[in-house]
Every structure is written in structure tokens, then in C-alpha cells.
Amino acid sequence: MVSGRLNRLLSKASSLTRRSRTGPLLVGTSTLAVVLALVGFTLEKTNEPIARQPSLLDLLEEVGRDRPRSTTLQGDAPQPPEATAWVSPLKRQCSNIDVSLQQRLQTQRSQLAQLRRSVPADDSNFGDRWRSNPWGEKLNPVPRVVVLHETVYSLNSALNTFLTPHPRDEDQVSYHTLVGLDGSIVDVVDPLKRAYGAGYSAFHGEWAVTNAEFQGSVNNFALHLSLETPGDGQNSAGRHSGYTPRQYDALALVLDDWLERFQFPASAITTHRHVDLGGERGDPRSFSWEELQVRLAALGRLCDA
Structure with a gap:
């Protein structure tokens, strides 16, 4: 899970957006998560112990969880049919750069x-x-x-x-x-x-x-x-x-x-x-x-x- 400080920031941002829905800018928690993923998130110095930076999966968890399903189906999910293997046309290149x-x-x-x-x-x-x-x-x-x-x-x-x-x-x-x-x-x-x-x-x-x-x-x-x-x-x-x-x-x-x-x-x-x-x-x-x-x-x- 993400740190307590990040959770507080997300909660604060969420409360701010709820108070400004009529304004020209609306930044929800999902948008904040994208910003954090884009530019990285560096915590200010604090006395709180920090185990690690939030991972991408942590940020996905913050954006939203599965909506509750009315029922869980029995058995296994259908498997995809055989498909043509993908061979990327992009080649390794470290030199001859324009x-x-x-x-x-x-x-x-x-x-x-x-x-x-x-x-x-x-x-x-x-x-x-x-x-x-x-x-x-x-x-x-x-x-x-x-x-x-x-x-x-x-x-x-x-x-x-x-x-x-x-x-x-x-x-x-x-x-x-x-x-x-x-x-x-x-x-x-x-x-x-x-x-x-x-x-x-x-x-x-x-x-x-x-x-x-x-x-x-x-x-x-x-x-x-x-x-x-x-x-x-x-x-x-x-x-x-x-x-x-x-x-x-x-x-x-x-x-x-x-x-x-x-x-x-x-x-x-x-x-x-x-x-x-x-x-x-x-x-x-x-x-x-x-x-x-x-x-x-x-x-x-x-x-x-």
C-alpha cells in the first residue's frame, strides 16, 4: 500500500475537487495518480518511516477497485484461441543515430x-x-x-x-x-x-x-x-x-x-x-x-x- 502521507495528499486533493466542481479545473484522484506516475513522487523529509515508493500497482489500486459483482460464475474463464506470435519490426539500435x-x-x-x-x-x-x-x-x-x-x-x-x-x-x-x-x-x-x-x-x-x-x-x-x-x-x-x-x-x-x-x-x-x-x-x-x-x-x- 502507499504511505500514509500519500493517502493524506490524495484525500486532501479529493476534498478540494469536491468543493470546486463548478470551477474551470477539476482534478480527481485518478488524475493525481497519473501525475504521480508521470513525474514521480518524492516525499518531503518527515519523521514517518518510509518503506518504499508507491508502485504502479499501488497507484492503480488508488484509482479504483473492482465494482462488486452480483455473482461469481462457476468454472474457469474461456481461454483465447491460438494466435500468430508477434515478432516486433523494431530492431535493437544503439548507433547510427540521426x-x-x-x-x-x-x-x-x-x-x-x-x-x-x-x-x-x-x-x-x-x-x-x-x-x-x-x-x-x-x-x-x-x-x-x-x-x-x-x-x-x-x-x-x-x-x-x-x-x-x-x-x-x-x-x-x-x-x-x-x-x-x-x-x-x-x-x-x-x-x-x-x-x-x-x-x-x-x-x-x-x-x-x-x-x-x-x-x-x-x-x-x-x-x-x-x-x-x-x-x-x-x-x-x-x-x-x-x-x-x-x-x-x-x-x-x-x-x-x-x-x-x-x-x-x-x-x-x-x-x-x-x-x-x-x-x-x-x-x-x-x-x-x-x-x-x-x-x-x-x-x-x-x-x-
Whole structure:
């Protein structure tokens, strides 16, 4: 569990937000947890004994616990079908770094907080990360895979969809972050929450069944990022003109942030096409792994790959 001082800070922040719901800024405990995970949390000197810093799992526990289920199902949860093994196109790279690219990305990385904007999705379009399934089996909710998508239509069209309430489970959809053609970064769902970016899906033979009425999905342990589709791709064709250099810059910066915060390897960056078990998804179309390779290498993310 987290320290007593952190709990008091969280309680204080929660009480402050309850008193300022009519104000322009609303920062809940889940947002505070994201800030703590992003910038790290250093306790002021105190006489209290401190065993350790709060872990990611501690922070997830603070965001919210499983909602009580009316019943626990008998038997075992369904297992995912066999899926194609993921072999990451990203290669280890410690040298031959583009210095000008490296300088540009490092400058942008220092400004990342200012480059991002938040447009929260409607509450119906995301949920908590579950710690147990309907059969009472434990689930690991820690994010450990990134699934790349594309919007198909404009970024604003995607945002309008996420901002629209969807009371029916089958209509609910969201990503954690969107990246526009101009390189804009829009955060839609708190990374500690579960976005509904993939339906029937698995990664490395793993899924989580969080609702017995639906098949398993990677959503409980995935981060979802979607690239805005260019105008000539607003159709069902197999390819389009591709994404812009600014998009690849912004994509690399968001991935760099997530890799640092959640401590999983770059090889766990995959695509909706790969995790989809229904064979219906082909996104992101025309994606260049080479463009991502040079940028993650410039950010120092592939030397230990």
C-alpha cells in the first residue's frame, strides 16, 4: 500500500475537487495518480518511516477497485484461441543515430506536457481496469502492450464519437490518445483506466474476459493510440498515402513517455491488425515501422531492445 502521507495528499486533493466542481479545473484522484506516475513522487523529509515508493500497482489500486459483482460464475474463464506470435519490426539500435532528429525530439520531449491537450471521453466509453474476472480469477491490470490504430475519418470525428454517451456496451469505444496529422496530441482516456479500443483480441496468447457476455480482449492490460487518417484513407481501401512526419514525431514522444512510465519493452508495441482475432481489422494501414524505428532509436528506446 502507499504511505500514509500519500493517502493524506490524495484525500486532501479529493476534498478540494469536491468543493470546486463548478470551477474551470477539476482534478480527481485518478488524475493525481497519473501525475504521480508521470513525474514521480518524492516525499518531503518527515519523521514517518518510509518503506518504499508507491508502485504502479499501488497507484492503480488508488484509482479504483473492482465494482462488486452480483455473482461469481462457476468454472474457469474461456481461454483465447491460438494466435500468430508477434515478432516486433523494431530492431535493437544503439548507433547510427540521426543527430538532428535526436535534437529535435529531445527538445519536443522537454515540452511534451505543453504539447498535449486533454479532451476526456464520456464516462460510458471507458472503465476501470479489472483485477479479477467474472469467475473470480485474478487479472493483472498493469498496462504492458500498446495497440496502434487509425481513426479512418478525421480526428474531430473520432473525438465526437468518444464524447457521445453510449449506454449499450456493444457501442462503446475509445482510445487513450489520438495523434493528429499536424502532430497534435489529444489525450482522451486516463492511461490508468481501460479504454475500449479492441474487441475480440489477444496478444502473445493472452486476453482478459471482464464481461461474461463478451469474448476476451486485450483492453484490460493495453494502451491504445490512434493516428488520424489522411483524407485519401477515409474509405475501406487497403492502403492510403500514410502518416505525416509530425505524426511520427508525436507518436514516438507518446510511446517514449509510456515506455518510461510503465516499464515494458518497445517490442510490446503492436497493431490492431495483429491483436484482432476476428480478422476484420487492418489498421493502421500504410504504417511505416522504419519511421518509428529511427525516432525511438533517437530517443534511446531501442538500445536495449
